[in-house]
Amino acid sequence: MSQNNSLFNYILKIADNQLILGHRLSEQSSKGPFLEEDIACSNIALDLIGAANSLYIYAAAIQGENKTEDDLVFLRSERDYKNVLLVEQPNTDFAFLMLRQFLFDTYDFYFQQALLNSKDETLAAIAAKTLKESTYHLRHSGNWMIRLGDGTAESATRLKNAMNQLWCYIDELFEQDETELALVAQGIAVDTNAIKAQFDSHVASIMQSAGMDIPTNIFMQRGGKHGVHTEHLGFLLAEMQYVHRSFPGVKW
């Protein structure tokens, strides 16, 4: 695989996570538990999709062939998407949704912080921008973990149920294949092994404040980074891509 090809794929992996989570969150617009939170979720969705957009523009430039960010978003099928399974899990209740955010936000905060040191200047510049936004996201979802876990019996039960459902998707966040490791060796990609300890420590400290026990002995699911997804991604893409595929090249 050529150097450009591995960089291209690496950028897509980062952007796909943000886009799919942003889309999931946007499904929540107008359905939030109360107005301020509804606005918060829509704002965070915008940040995520915006950050993904910057990366897709960069990836499209590397790809050449007059491709644009729209081609990458609207004309790839689920096997081409390389997002982790965590971000595609469909919305259920608010505790589930916020835990999904919290786990991703924690990962993303340390990931973007490490990406600042990338030898690829464009990736580092986009990371600097994204990190400022990720900080807000993580503070928001972290505070929700404490409010829910340390709230009522009902909210704590819902958070516990969400933890039991989502914990199996954590390890995949840190999975790296050979191509990615080669980019790590060149100082371009983030060594996700190196940020795992920071992730664990922040999650543990917030969950302790929330009074929640961290699930143990969970079988860890994987596949998303190789394009093998849960059944939910196809439905998400169908909705997201419908207009563009029905009216090719449409602009609005």
Next chain:
Amino acid sequence: MNQINSNEVSFIWDILNEIPDPEIPVISLVELGVVRNILWENEVLQITITPTYSGCPAMRVMEMDIDQRLRSAGFTNFKINMQYHPSWTTDWMTQETKLKLKEYGIAPPQLHTKQRVGALLTEGPTNVACPQCNSENTKLISEFGSTACKSLMKCNDCLETFDYFKCI
């Protein structure tokens, strides 16, 4: 030739300074810090802008406004480039700009210090002065407000809710 060019560049800064922010019309795109650089390169006018928030829907409008303003001033050969580094910060706003925000009813952003990033993970903004009565006895209602760049706060003294321009 150089003289004419530099005059033109300062003229272009002036006309771009007339374009209001689409969401906060009391300050201009230049005051907001979105316009980063203006220069002539091989007879093409290069305008460099930087996004405030990655997903800010107003960015497209800003680009269109700049495009329109330049065309109406007779420029045809120009290019608007998006730059990510250095990333936009509210620290670029001058005191004068912050005062305009305050008069408009938006609490201006506090100064950003990199050292606070760690603390930012748990603590929200503190001691934000109410733009109506100047009391610092205020509380955060929501980190995310009416636009990507603002939080929603409330004054405990005059009881008004107000927007706070997030510091990033």
